[in-house]
Amino acid sequence: MSLPNRTLSYSLAINEAFHQLMERDESVMLIGQGVKSPWYVGNTAQGLLARFGERRVIDTPVSENAMTGAAVGAALAGMRPIVEHPRMDFMLYAIDPIVNEAANWFYMNGGKLPVPAVIWGVINRGGEQGAQHSQALHALFAHIPGLKVVMPATPTDAKGLMIAAVQDDNPVVFIDDRWLYGEEEVVPEEFYSIPLGKGIVRRQGSDVTIVAVSYMVREALKAAEELAQQGIQAEVVDPRTVKPLDFDLIHQSLQKTGRLVVADGGWKTCGVAAEIAALAAEKAFTCLKAPVQRVTLPDLPAPASRTLEAAYYPASADIVNAVNRLVQPCHEELALLHRVSYAAQ
Amino acid sequence: MTYSRKLLQDLYATMLRIRMSEEGFVEPILNREIRCPVHLCSGEEAIAAGVCSVLEKDDYIFGNHRSHGHYLAKGGGLKEMVAEVFCRETGCSRGRGGSMHLIDPSCGMLGSAPIVGGTISLALGAAMAAWVRGTRQVAVSFFGDGATGEGTLAESLNFAALKKLPIVFVCENNLYSTHLCIDEIRVSRNIYKMALPFGEKGHRIDGNDVLKVYEHAKQAVELCRNGEGPVFLECLTYRQRGHVGPDDNVQGTHTDIRPAAEVKRWLKKDPIKRLEKYLLQQGGFTAEELQKVQAAISREVSEAFDFARQSPFPAKEDLSSYVFA
The missing domain is CATH 3.40.50.920 (Rossmann fold)
Structure with a gap:
């Protein structure tokens, strides 16, 4: 039963968004490196594999370029995939499918086919991880026409913005920060979205x-x-x-x-x-x-x-x-x- | 092997439709009526026609920079394609894409792009979508020998094999990566063997023999539909025109350095002439019947060019349309 003042951490708020999205819409799927492992994604993906099966929750080889491209291609074929990058640094291997393909596809094809994909990148700073495990590359993506860039700061926003990102018909780069994963607050249990573009x-x-x-x-x-x-x-x-x-x-x-x-x-x-x-x-x-x-x-x-x-x-x-x-x-x-x-x- | 009359005539009509529109572009490119980069596929028609002839309407294909043939063979509208090459509002991409961005989602042609190798993983994703949904759809990725230098191909081959995805990788090996002979970009000419270490079925076929392409594609697509994909088909072919435009040498840049004797040799293997010969000698078609098909396609193509020329360019006020869905 739901509690009126139920609190949730930022990472579990994202997890709840996934559960609610995937139970409502069979076209939603999660693909990315380490979705089976808390080492990579914390508890953001917990329970998804058992509940939705290995076709909709796919842990992948270390092939950022093709895996991101596959998510974009699946979106073109009518799915609503979320492709996950446990460290944003790794996303640079996937610049082609994100920037050349996903961002341009709708415009360069005269509005014929949208790309409802979410590209989820985690900023994973600190911990003496150095230059290639710490980068915050949101400005790079914000520069690209055709991409939306979402950066939630609270658990409530993390859930509502993830839901909005998945429901958006455009490629959305959803960027969260591991430093926020432990933040807790009261998060509504219902399914809700927060509009993209509203501060x-x-x-x-x-x-x-x-x-x-x-x-x-x-x-x-x-x-x-x-x-x-x-x-x-x-x-x-x-x-x-x-x-x-x-x-x-x-x-x-x-x-x-x-x-x-x-x-x-x-x-x-x-x-x-x-x-x-x-x-x-x-x-x-x-x-x-x-x-x-x-x-x-x-x-x-x-x-x-x-x-x-x-x-x-x-x-x-x-x-x-x-x-x-x-x-x-x-x-x-x-x-x-x-x-x-x-x-x- | 015997083939139905309808199949033979459809293959012939498709190949002719591609060839006649490609050749129709030559003049308007040279006189600058068409400005966007156009990569003609004259000489390579048998691959698109043969592969797409075994696909259903809801199967998916993705193309590359040289994709007029793929688009037409999958059922994309001819008028809309010609208008797109002329960059008109009535084009399949409303003049926003040009020759390199052809799309017709209504028939499963989900797009083409000139980033070499860039659409391979998109086709992989379309196949993944079919696999997730549990439909019997198949995806086909068309790419050239040049794309074999891209890491994304290896990544895609691996993932497709790993999940047994319903995808046919069709490599159109025309022996040249833009200007560079295949021997200068690869240690082996046997491209199809790339698929073998991944446990995929790989075949090399004569890409100028449409019936061979048809047979292999039919088998490949059937395997994919039965969960026994992916399949890799290397189709040997040759482009009769330049890398971009009618002919780099005719256009004055003299960058087509292919040996004249080689070009001549391949012109003799013209896939349309070969099919015509088969149709007349073994297919039971008369010369008159073929001429009737030619006349019909010629009319269709000429109407498409008229349509394109009479179509408006996109309006300046619409510059910012279609950035977001």
């Missing part, structure tokens, strides 16, 4: 807008707590999908706060934070009282050693610092003075 305000505030993506939402909320103690009210906006991006929601927040910090767990250059900053400059310039700040990974590969990891991954303190740089009253004047004195030298 959410996670915390109200009037002094600064923090747009945070995926794992960084948690860091942004921590930062907002800390800032509140300093008397700064931060509004935290979670876009939930990186593409399509709900800039209207960000814009509304900026009209209130006039200051923007973007926190993203990807790299800085040409990243999601850069895109949001550009949109702010393009569409919300008159709202801005201060330059936009980005809190991202530095432009370098992920290191292994724990000391370097600690320096590499941005956390709530970095967001607090970024906000402080914005709200210091003399910030603009100081910057201007700095430029003037520099020019005079």
Whole structure:
């Protein structure tokens, strides 16, 4: 029996989405490396094989290119497959079926055949895993026309967005983060979806807008707590999908706060934070009282050693610092003075 | 082996339809009426015609950059294909794809793409879909000898064999990977042997003999339908035209470096002439009957070209249609 306040972890919320999707729709299937093994996918796939059989839950050879292509081909033939990559790094072998084929198929064939496939990539950072087990490549996929990119930050969203992704007729890149797998909250037991392209305000505030993506939402909320103690009210906006991006929601927040910090767990250059900053400059310039700040990974590969990891991954303190740089009253004047004195030298 | 009159006439008509439309493209390409890259399949018609003649409407095929023949043989609309090559709104891909992106889902032609090897795994997936659903559908992947250099082929062969998927891998070996002779890209010319280590049945056949193609394809598809797939068919053939366009040499780039004697030798093995000879000598057809078929197809092709030329180009306002479903 369902409990009114049933809590679920992020990973089990994804698992519940799969169970509910697969019991409702026989065309939904899961294929990917390690779907039989918690080593790869945690408990996101638990119980599926026993319940739905080995034709709809397929653990695969290490052949990312063909396995992703097979998912795309199955989608073209009327299935709704989810193809899973336990580390996003491995997805790079599958760029052709994702970018050349899935993303383009509908457009280049004049709208004749949709590609209802979900390409599920797990960001698996930390743990001294180094440069090839840690990458967050969402910006790369968000760059590609024809792909939608979803990045849930909470268990409730993970379930609702996975359901929406599978039900969408387009190729959707669903990206989650292993650092979120243990997060727990009350998750509705019913079958529900959260629309792709609609963000959410996670915390109200009037002094600064923090747009945070995926794992960084948690860091942004921590930062907002800390800032509140300093008397700064931060509004935290979670876009939930990186593409399509709900800039209207960000814009509304900026009209209130006039200051923007973007926190993203990807790299800085040409990243999601850069895109949001550009949109702010393009569409919300008159709202801005201060330059936009980005809190991202530095432009370098992920290191292994724990000391370097600690320096590499941005956390709530970095967001607090970024906000402080914005709200210091003399910030603009100081910057201007700095430029003037520099020019005079 | 005896063949029904209907089958023979259908094979002949399909091959002629492909040849006549391919040859119809030559002039408009040379005078720039057609601008998109066009990879003509003149000389390779027997493979598409033979393989698709044993498929049902709801079986799936995927093609590559040289797929006019695959599309037509599977039942794709001729007018819509010609209009697509002319990049018109009435084309099968509404002018968004051009010659390299032909599709007709209503007859199981799920698409073609010029990323070499890129559609092999898509066909694998279509076969997987049939396997998951437990239908008797079969998928066919058409690709060339050049695609044997792609890792995705090996990955797909392995997975297909592992799950006994209903897929026929059809390698159209025309001996050239764009400009490069097969001996410069592979240590062995025996492409079909690639399938053997995976435990798959593999055969090499004369791809210019449509009846041989038909027989092998029939057997292959039957095996697939009975859960005894996959099957690999290497079909030896030769393209009579350039890699892209009518003839690289005629077009002035002089990049077709195939020896003249070799080209001449293969022209003598023209698959349509061979079938005509069979039809007249053993098939019980008269010259008059063949001429009647030719005249009908010629009319059909000419109407398709008129249709394409009279069709509008896509409107600028529709640039952003069809990005998302």
